[in-house]
Amino acid sequence: MTVVRYVLAKLKPGVDPAAYERFEREVDYAVAGRMKTIVSYRTHRIGETAGPVQGGPWDYIERIEITDRAAYEAELATVGKDLIEELYSKYLDRGHTVSFWSELIEP
Template sequence: MTVVRFVFAALKPGVRAADYERFEREVDYVIAGKMKTILSYCTHRITETGAGLSGGPWDYVERIEVTDRAAYQAELAVVGKELIEQLYEKYLDRSKTVSVWSERIEP
């Protein structure tokens, strides 16, 4: 069973997209690549949302495919703790962050 977490995030006021995206490339992707529970990780800049989508606005969506939800959360609490703190301290608006867990429907 494929388990994927989608995280919708908005930048804090005044944060430049280029600064956040550099952090993603230089720090977030590197740490995600070292985590044993992450099978794939990617961040996407949102360019348009449908009129009926509520809760935003968001600037980015992350797709995180994991081996196991509980194991990922446990590993993230240790390996990613400093990363998460830095993300919300410098770049992202925690009040607008929304997370969705999903299970792939296999063909």
């Protein structure tokens, strides 16, 4: 079963998108690459939306494919702890960043 976590992220007011994207490339991707529970991790800048979206607007969406939710959450609490703290202290607006879990419906 494929489990994917999506994160809709909103930058804090005044944060330079280029600085956040540099952090993603240099730090976040590197940490994700070391986590054993992550199969695939990518961040995408959100462009135009096709209609109104409740709760937004968001600036980015992350797609994190994992092997096991409980194992991922445990690993994130240790390996990713400093990363998460830095993300929210410098870049992301915690009050407007949301995530949800999904399971692939196989064809």
